[in-house]
Amino acid sequence: MPSRSYLRFPHIHRDLLTFVAEDDVWIAPLDGGRAWRLTVEQVGAAHPRLSPDGAMVAWQGGRIPADVHVAPVDGGGIEQLTHWGGNGARVHGWLDARTVIAGSSHDQPFAHWTWARTVPLDGGPGERLPYGPVSDLDLRDGRTLLLTASAGHDPAHWKRYRGGGMGRLWLDGRRLLAGHEGQLAAPMLVGGRIVFLSDHEGTGNLYSVRYDGGDLRKHTDHQDFYARQAATDGTRIVYARAGSLWLLPGLDAEPQPLEVRLGGAGRGRQPFWASPHPEDAACDTTGRASAVEVGGAVHWVTHEDGPVRLLSGRGRARLPIVLGRFERADDAEPDDLGKRVNGPAAWVTDADGEDAIELGMPGSPTRTVAAGELGQVEEMEAAPDGSVIAVASHDGRLLLVDPETGTVTELTRTDHGVISDLGFDPRSQWLVWCHPVSRGYAIRMARLQRPGTPEDDPDSGAEVTETPAPETPATEIVHVTDGRFTDMSPAFTGDGRNLVFLSLRGFEMIRDSHSFDLVITHGTRPYLLPLAAGAPSPFAPSVEGKSADGGDGGDGPVTVDLAGLDGRIVPLPVPDAHYWALRPVKGGLVWCRGATGEPTVLERFDLDKRKTEELATDVHFFSVSGDGSRIVVRDASELRVISATSKNGDGVTVDLERVRVRIDPGRRWRQAYAEAGRIMRDHFWVSDMAGVDWPEVLETYRPWLDRVGGPEDFADLVREVVGELGASHAYVHAARHHWRSPTGQLGADIGPDTDGLWRVRRIFPAELSDTAARSPLQGSGVRAGDAILAVDGVPVDPVTGPAPLLWAAYGHPVELTVESGARVFRVAVVPLVNDRRLRYHSWVADRRRLVRRLSDGRIGYLHVPDMDRAGWAQLHRDLSHELAKDAVIVDVRANQGGNTSQLVVEKLSRRIVGWKLSRREEPRSYPMDAPRGPVVVLCDEETSSDGDIITAAVQALGLGPVIGTRTWGGVIGIRGVYRLADGTRMRVPGFAHWSENYGWELENRGATPDEEVLITPADWARGADPQLDAAVRHALRAMEGRPVSVPPDPATRPFRGRVRS
Missing domain, CATH: 3.90.226.10 (2-enoyl-CoA Hydratase; Chain A, domain 1)
Structure with missing residues (x-):
């Protein structure tokens, strides 16, 4: 029977079979014996090919960037043959027993220009084959079969694709199948015919034609899953399908599944302990602890010492928050909120198949509310007193959830996107949010009416004037801004008396430096809105000689005057910039500021002193404690807790090694698969999934999950699933990329000479207007014809050249020893990560x-x-x-x-x-x-x-x-990038393009x-x-x-002088 593992990329030679499983290369007897693992790196190897004598296997290493590797079939050391840097490699096969054929774009101006090259086993430079960019090829029996102009995706990953990248087939320079309407892949010369994969009949199958392109024959008849990744030894063909391997013994034979038993299999599905990497965090009331999302689970982490407690139990947990509550003394004044203390933590869980809210606290059992009623939760926030949780759903709804009863109430909805930036006032009376409208984003807020609490209850701590804004009842949703500009990130100040938000309404312009144009470089600024009509502007001069305190505290009830809200908006005294994530803190505000290519800065604005201060840099996310005194910050390397009032305040680095994360890969992949299905269902550009029965697709592929043995296996499975949508931009990236430092590049063509020295043949000049086009050798004294003798004092090998010595050298100075004529000198240069x-x-x-x-x-x-x-x-x-x-x-x-x-x-x-x-x-x-x-x-x-x-x-x-x-x-563009439970990243085709002259047919044509x-x-x-x-x-x-537009002759101007008689 077929293997229960997920098998890909097969190739055969005589009685041997090679393939990829669990992200490694394997060898097995073709007759069904026990397979053995050739690599143990778990790095997503691909396209293994057995040599013509059956002694060696070549493959492309799955580390990023990939290079060509070889190893003996019967065991031995793995050798890396190429050092092509950040340009990758694709193994096509063998020219002979000593030479691999591989494709790379390492000396080309475009990444998709992958020329085929010979790669000798001794690591020598080989040569570029004169065919131009090729997607695949087969050189056999004196013939040259090429596949060119093929899109970079596997046909099964975009099923029934009919665009310009379907591929072109060439035999000995003559094009075949010019009118073929299907994706072409895996061209092979077998039995005097040309064999290839095609999906022109709707599903990927094996076909063949004569050398003249005639007599099309079909050799497999799979109706459900694509035949993929076919390879041949010249007589037989092996291919992958639905995670299994199949053999076509001959062109007149029937295909048959191969039985493969993996020795020592299952490593990729074994549970393991993972390093803790915080993905989100919510600080508690006082800054002593946080609910931290690590590895798809929520943990209660004390900031200093103490044990870590796992809060979430089932499913994937995300978006943690910490609820609070107030403890009031019996003799407290009516407007005295009391002391805020911690309530339970809450997070979103998908344990029951759809998003729900799970609540729990250390030492207590968890409970789940609102299961199946929330849609996909994009954001949630709890009122300070813990009485209600506001939820923004993917479908434009704003929901209120009672954490005690689980009752869900829809407050409002929009058809223009997703509501975001939820915030409550300190007394839990008002909810504010960013509301998408037809051409922008508006700020809206609503007063929350509690059961049994009259609107005019004097103990409520807030007074609402009887005169509402036009068409805006005081007890309903208040339109704070109208959406004329992009307004976002609203929040109440610590005393609840002001509303602050960010707004893209600055129009300070500068002239474009290169063309006749005007540019608005930033345009975003924080603004403040006093909620009481009689309150002075916090930034206006005061008769007492000091600006009004917009910070915490304040006596008496909070007054909210709904009439004339927009007339009270004032800008904060800070320059326009790119700001986001505004939050209130004790005595002021914090926000993120940054620009493209620069680290994110966390800034604090003191409302009393009207000054900004930088608190942290390279910020990935942050969370403010409930009392506004502390901030949990995730920067590039660690989780830290800092003071919210001063950069010079005390801080602490949270020891995350206390968080123990045990990963069950099989369980995690099941979670991620379900999550991927929901994400695509909820965010694909059209709700009917373009006619695809999405639930049926998910069920059809679900059994494959039990075979998945590694991150690349799982990503491949999800690619097959989303490929059923037949849509562009449905990209899936495996969780583990294994980035390794690529070979540094010198921006030059360098090759061996007849004297055994490696000489510079051409130095590419720098383009000084492009910072990425620096030329390391230009201006160094090195010239074309000079020989590079050593790198950092290590002699250059006459066979492999300087490339192996430049591994991981990009961005760092290296010393080259150079021979120029009779002169030998040393020079320091800084290699590039890529010279493309x-x-x-x-x-x-x-x-x-x-x-x-x-x-x-x-x-x-x-x-x-x-x-x-x-x-x-x-x-x-x-x-x-x-x-x-x-x-x-x-x-x-x-x-x-x-x-x-x-x-x-x-x-x-x-x-x-x-x-x-x-x-x-x-x-x-x-x-x-x-x-x-x-x-x-x-x-x-x-x-x-x-x-x-x-x-x-x-x-x-x-x-x-x-x-x-x-x-x-x-032309179905990407709406968002989503990280699945296992770390796989998926991009969703979220909006389609209709063209006047092509209609809907620009997509997929x-x-x-x-x-x-x-x-x-x-x-x-x-x-x-x-x-x-x-x-x-x-x-x-x-x-x-067509006449070319030319300037007029000044001589043709009218005469403006005095006319004399």
Whole structure:
């Protein structure tokens, strides 16, 4: 019978079978004997291939980045053959018994340009095969079978994909199956025919054709699960399906499952003790302890000494909070809240299949409330007195949960997103939140009416004026702001007399440094709203010479005047910046401040002194104690407790080694699987799951869970499941990535010479406008032709070269010993983590030079690598210069998407309607940076996501012809990234794109160019770019029929002098 383990990536040679299970490489007898483990690293190895003599196995190591490894079949040491740095590797097979064939993009300008290379067993450099980028290949019997232009995903992970990346099949330079409508994978030469995987009939199966592409035959007929990862020894074929391995003995035979018994299997499912990594924390009332989420469970952790207690028992626990309650003396005044003490902790649990709230405290049993009534909980917050828990659900509902009875009451809902930023006033009378509206976010609040407590009860501690705001009854929801701006993170100050919030309503602008534009760099600022109409502004001058105290304390009841709320809003005296997560603390406020690429800073604002102070840096999350005196902060390395009143206050580092986390992988994967199903169900862009019976899909794949033996197994299973949706951007990333420091790179082509020395063949120049395109050797005194003799004093091996000596050297100075002619010298350089940006800029410069040569300098050239920051910067590096030409080619080939396509389209859509002229300056067009003549756009199958969208937009707007190949076809964008119970990360396709000219068909089809032009393997071999050649021809022809906009001759101006008779 088939194995009960999850088996992938098989290959055979004679009577041996190799495959991957439990994230390791295994060897087994083909006749069903006991398998043995070849690797014990548990690092997600892939694509093992047995050598032609059956003595060795080669595979790509699953550590990030992957490299090529080999080991003897009968045991022995593992050797790493390549040191390609951050560019990864893919093992394709063997050229002969001493040479592996692998793919890598390590010297290419784009990550998907994976050229096949020979990799000798001695670790030598090998050579790049002249086929251009290939997805897979088979070199056998003197023939060359290539699969190119295939999207980077496994066909089973995006089932029934029909975009531009379905793949192209080539035999000896001739294209086959040009009109094939299905994903192609695993091309093989078997029995005088070409065999491949295809899903053109709806499910992945094995097919074959003659060498001329005719006589299509089907060799497997799986109707449910895809046949995947097929490999051959030239006669037989093995493949994976549903976690099992199958054998096709011959093209006229029937497929049969293989029985595989793993010796010493099950390591990946054995429970183990894990290192504690806090994922969330909620500080208690006084700052003595916290409810800490670690490993999917909630623990009660005292901040100093003491034991740690496990609070949660079943399911995954998340979003911990600590409830409080007040103890009042018998003789307390009516407005005296009393002393706040700890109540139970609460957290969200999915133990019963849907989100619920579980409550418990150390030493007491837990109880669960509101099971199945909450949807997926996005956020929750408890009133200070512990009487109610506010819950924001994924479906836009704001719920109130009674922690005693479990009663759930819907307070409000929105159809514009998810309610967030929940907060209560200190007396538990008011709830405030951030409410999504059609074009922004508004602040809303509601007074909570308790059963049996009249609205005008004098003991309630709050007075509400009888005059409500228009259309806003005092006992209902109050619209504090109207959503004109983006308002967020509301909170009450410690005395309950003011409402504070962050608002994106600043419009201080600066001029764009590179183009004629104005930029609002920040725009967010904290604002304060006194709740009482007669209260002076806390920041206005006082007749007593001191500003009003907006901090804690205050005598008498709190007055809330609902009329004229928006007229009392005042900004805090701090500059606009990027702020978030505003919270009240004792005597002031805290918030996070940061910018892209900078560590997050936790700042405190003293409401009395009107000053800010930095409390902590590199903050991942924080939680304020119930009394506002202490803050629990998670930074890059530890959990700390600091004072909320001063940076100089006492602090303590929480000893998390006391937290013991025992992980049961099988149980955890079952939790994560159910969680993944709910997340996709609740957040996929359309509620009917695009016609897919989602519950049936989950049940169909659920039995596979018992076979999963490692993080990569589980991620592969979830990818198969979400692949049934047939949607783009449904990405799943395994929990354990095993990052290792990649080989440092010198930004140069370096290779062996006939004298055995490794010489610098080419140094790529730096692009000084790009901080990622630094050239380590430029300016160091090293020149092309020089030999590198040693790295940090260690001689360079004449076979393997300097790369192994540069392991983990990126970002750190290394010493190179260099021979330049008769001179030997030492120089210190700092290697790069990846030199792809250097190579990219060189590639762009080469394209631009070619366009200039072909057009006699009349045509400009722009390449846009993505629709994000890097692409926007790259566009503007040369925008004004290239648009000053008579025509421009805009190249979006290999564009990896983003969200700036509409900004790029706006630039390309400009039409010159005037000119500005002066005596000593070159004429400037009006508007500036507008095309002067024809625009031609280039695209290919790697033009993806927002790259698909800009291609379609160019066609819809008639901006110019599109040349190349059909684009990727993935325009259902990512709504969010979710971390599952086991640490697996899943991205959800959350919003679809409809296009005027393609309708819904841009997704899963792509944009079709106006003229299809392929780059063949032969073109790649000779360095040709027929797509760019065609774009130049189109632009030249278009200029013949369309006048180019040119500035007027000043001599044609009207005469303004005095007319003399």
